[in-house]
Amino acid sequence: MAQIEFQDVSLAYGGGGGVTGVDLTVEDGEFVALLGPSGSGKTTLLRLVGGFLRPDRGAVLIGGEPVAGPKAWVPPEKRRLGMVFQYHAVWPHRSVASNVEYPLRLAKVGRSEREERVREALSLVGLEGFEHRAPETLSGGQRQRVALARALVMQPAALLLDEPFASLDAALRARLRAELSALVRRTGVTVVHVTHDRTEALALADRVAVLHEGRLVQVDEPRRLYSAPATPFVARFVSDAALLRVRARGAGRFALEGGNEFEVENIPEHGGSGPGTLAVRPQDIRLEPGGEGRVRAVLFMGDTQEVVVGWRGHELRVQAPADARYRLGEAVRPVFGRGVFFPDG
Numbered sequence: 001m002a003q004i005e006f007q008d009v010s011l012a013y014g015g016g017g018g019v020t021g022v023d024l025t026v027e028d029g030e031f032v033a034l035l036g037p038s039g040s041g042k043t044t045l046l047r048l049v050g051g052f053l054r055p056d057r058g059a060v061l062i063g064g065e066p067v068a069g070p071k072a073w074v075p076p077e078k079r080r081l082g083m084v085f086q087y088h089a090v091w092p093h094r095s096v097a098s099n100v101e102y103p104l105r106l107a108k109v110g111r112s113e114r115e116e117r118v119r120e121a122l123s124l125v126g127l128e129g130f131e132h133r134a135p136e137t138l139s140g141g142q143r144q145r146v147a148l149a150r151a152l153v154m155q156p157a158a159l160l161l162d163e164p165f166a167s168l169d170a171a172l173r174a175r176l177r178a179e180l181s182a183l184v185r186r187t188g189v190t191v192v193h194v195t196h197d198r199t200e201a202l203a204l205a206d207r208v209a210v211l212h213e214g215r216l217v218q219v220d221e222p223r224r225l226y227s228a229p230a231t232p233f234v235a236r237f238v239s240d241a242a243l244l245r246v247r248a249r250g251a252g253r254f255a256l257e258g259g260n261e262f263e264v265e266n267i268p269e270h271g272g273s274g275p276g277t278l279a280v281r282p283q284d285i286r287l288e289p290g291g292e293g294r295v296r297a298v299l300f301m302g303d304t305q306e307v308v309v310g311w312r313g314h315e316l317r318v319q320a321p322a323d324a325r326y327r328l329g330e331a332v333r334p335v336f337g338r339g340v341f342f343p344d345g
């Protein structure tokens with residue numbers, strides 16, 4: 001088990017892109033999700049830990065030892081990491097046991113110990129009795145569990161996961177998520193998990209590191225990320241907040257560009273006055289009958305429904321109770337229960 005540390009890490013690809021000035025410490029035994037849209041640099045950070053890329057600047061440390069930096073380089077196979085990727089996770093021509101056993105063979109572990117450790121690893125991922133099965137006879141989820149067993153069999157210092165469930169259907173993904181959560185808690189292994197799926201990041205991680213255009217914009221516990229976003233980008237990406245350009249007038253009053261005033265009942269960590277961006281989450285807006293808003297779409301979600309409302313030139317997503325009835329084009333008045341204000345500059 002080990003801590004993973006990025007110290008002011010930068011890497012620029014030739015054609016633009018990469019990561020800039022990343023400082024992040026993943027504590028021993030901690031589960032950190034790297035979350036961000038496509039192209040934000042998540043995989044780049046993971047590959048820097050894995051040793052498949054070298055930073056242009058800064059250092060990467062595993063267990064307090066520099067593995068990449070101005071004076072250090074430890075090759076991937078010496079970093080004691082387990083990895084699981086989205087695709088090509090399992091070799092098709094080898095049995096389940098032989099897949100899991102492979103890293104032990106490379107490390108020249110003796111036969112009886114190999115057998116014992118393969119059995120342990122398969123039991124850890126709930127695949128006892130699958131030793132002799134061929135990968136093509138397994139479901140997608142079972143295959144990913146074989147990959148996980150192979151990553152765990154070397155008792156790695158840390159586990160690196162790159163969208164490991166992305167190719168699976170939603171129900172299976174949810175089940176494997178729960179299994180992964182239980183498994184990492186049981187083994188106490190440090191995990192860095194790359195995902196663009198915020199539900200997955202919020203559900204699994206102790207802390208979530210949000211990336212935007214190659215920079216870390218917020219590293220926080222899921223609850224805090226959700227309730228106290230550091231930037232408008234985080235508010236929109238993590239909690240689907242509407243972003244409104246406003247001028248704060250004080251005491252919860254805001255004016256939209258064009259002058260229309262409205263009120264927000266609760267502004268936590270009230271951020272001053274003047275121009276800025278107001279972020280309002282779907283669950284913090286209520287709809288009352290009549291008013292300037294118009295219902296544009298209603299999406300039934302099971303326990304709730306999402307009502308899309310056009311209001312003063314903006315589009316608001318509103319999480320409404322499932323039993324409320326809305327008609328397309330109906331006039332509604334949005335009431336803002338809570339918002340986070342980000343002053344300009």
Ligand SMILES: Nc1ncnc2c1ncn2[C@@H]1O[C@H](COP(=O)(O)OP(=O)(O)OP(=O)(O)O)[C@@H](O)[C@H]1O
Pocket residue numbers: 013014015016017018036037038039040041042043044045196
């Ligand atoms: N080998 C490469 N050569 C040049 N540019 C690259 C290379 N790999 C990634 N990039 C660029 O660097 C940026 C970050 O890529 P990265 O793969 O880290 O993003 P990501 O957040 O993992 O995205 P995704 O979710 O789509 O996998 C992107 O703009 C990408 O186009």
